[in-house]
Amino acid sequence: MRKLLLLLLILNGGFTFCQIEEVRRITQQLCSPELNGRGYVNKGDSLAAAFIAAEFSKIGLKPIGDSYFQEFQHSVNTFPGKMLVKQNNRILIPGVHFLVDAGSAGGKMQLKPKRIPISIALNTEKLIQEIQAISNGTTYNSIAFDFRKLSSDTLRKINGLTRKIAGIMPVIEVTDRKLTWSVSSEQLKYPLLQIQDSVFVFDEALTIEIEAEQLTDYRSNNVIGYLPGKRKWGKKVIYSAHYDHLGRMGEETYFPGANDNASGTAMLLSMANYFKKNPINRSIVFIAFAGEEAGLVGSKYFVQNPLVKLKKISFVLNLDIMGSGEEGITVVNATLFESEFKELQQINQEQKLISHIKSRGPAANSDHYWFTQMNVPAFFIYTMGPNKNYHDIFDTYENLSFVEYQDLVALLCAFTKQL
Ligand SMILES: [Zn+2]
Incomplete structure (x- = not known):
């Protein structure tokens, strides 16, 4: 009886893939005023980067090189006062x-x-x-x-x-x-x-x-963690999510960026956690990109200075806006990679996970874009739902439903095993 109860818990509670309490803790932390909307006033993005690096370390991801950080410089207009x-x-x-x-x-x-x-x-x-x-x-x-x-x-x-x-x-x-x-x-x-x-x-x-201040040569960091696969050779899978947001507009006002993209950053960590405990053949690289909102500058820098040879990437899965899903998910680049998109749909049908998976063509709307430009296969996945708070002060932790979060993690886990 006990065994049966445990089995039921595992099947129903999503214990196998991720714990939602942990997801909530990470998202809430990323949205807190202490992180200043993960922008450039008070170095909000650097504080977020340090938090993510600590989570990478807790999970047991390895740095590529000396640290988890890949630094780059860019110019940004800010409102600090x-x-x-x-x-x-x-x-x-x-x-x-x-x-x-x-x-x-x-x-x-x-x-x-x-x-x-x-x-x-x-x-x-x-x-x-x-x-x-x-x-x-x-x-x-x-x-x-x-x-x-x-x-x-x-x-x-x-x-x-x-x-x-x-x-x-x-x-x-x-x-x-x-x-x-x-x-x-x-x-x-x-x-x-x-x-x-x-x-x-x-x-x-x-x-x-x-008060407005333009910061030239502002330093941001992509945060990159590596998880070796069971097979040491072959191509690697990349999971990415941008962790930066819009930051502060004056002393009193900040943009929490819960759906965009504290939720995707949390999912990046959920995936890392799962694959650390359930290793697959392929190695996986987890990238939390900086500077996405400033014009995809972090991912552009990575593609121009890749720490993983672009030819050695089997597929990029970019996660952005993961906090809803009542109206399903959209897959950008679905029309470019038809067979992979079919696989995704097939897994979804078999396991009855997401209500609706919408196909979309290429779009320059998140960090997958530069990979696509360099002919690296990539999907960008985002959730859809009644939460329309986007790039405003109402995109808060409290407004996230996380309705499809665990189903989406399950779908991505199964999909990644087939890559
Ligand atoms: Zn975003």
Whole structure:
């Protein structure tokens, strides 16, 4: 009876693949304010790298060379200090009411923005006239574009426009769309803000006090651990997940990046843990990439300076956004590697794991991209579900469901054994 109970526990509890309490501990730690959103203010990404290296060591992964770290340098714009935006006496909340553009300059100033409707934004000649009139006059010193109720077609047309104008004067985009942040390697000449239309009053001055600092030669580290297989020769499997996120936007506000990609980093560790205890023939290299949000710079550096010969890689499995799955998973590059994709589907059907596996073609949307460019076979897998908190302050640990986490680990374990 006892044996039967134990067997039932193993079958139902996912004990064989990973323990969800451990996954929760790691994800929560990566999302904590102490790690500063794993960005560049207070060296958040370095703190996260040290945490991951300690986990690699606990699991028993080996470094390739002297340490787990592969250092590279890049340039990044940061917001380490003041982040005040005030209209009349209303203080706007960073991340909720407004964002500074990732490339925004800082400044302490009073803005008197002229409202520019979309019709003028789309008319280059008229727009130039407006800019000249503002520059020559004394009434206004900046622009507030009225970007409410725009179609996706119009949005495409104005893509990049405000960044160009922020080279001439401060710019505000007044928007009714979700605020989504990013990372920029460069700094614009003037402040560029996105403000929610529900809190913005046109024709009313604003006070801003924003600290921005561009860090050139910032040092980041890919964290790389090696697990020798039972067979010493042959190609290696690579598991990757980026651990960096967007960091801080001012002293008070940080982006936890729970789904993107504390969840994938946790899964990287789950896979390492499983294969350490259940070795397969192939050796496996686990890479936690840095600088993904800054333009896939960590994976680019790795592919240009590979610690594993690219020709010796059998397959790359890149994990990004692993915290949901209610609507299944998507496999990027599925159309490039049809037989591997069929295998994945077959395992899934046999073991009844994920509700839906969607096929997608190549896309430059995560770290697998550079491997694909170098003809190294790779899948990028992400989960889909009702949690739409993406690149915003609401992508928190509390909003992760982890519904398909254990099933996905089981699927990847079975798939990897067949590679
Ligand atoms: Zn990501």
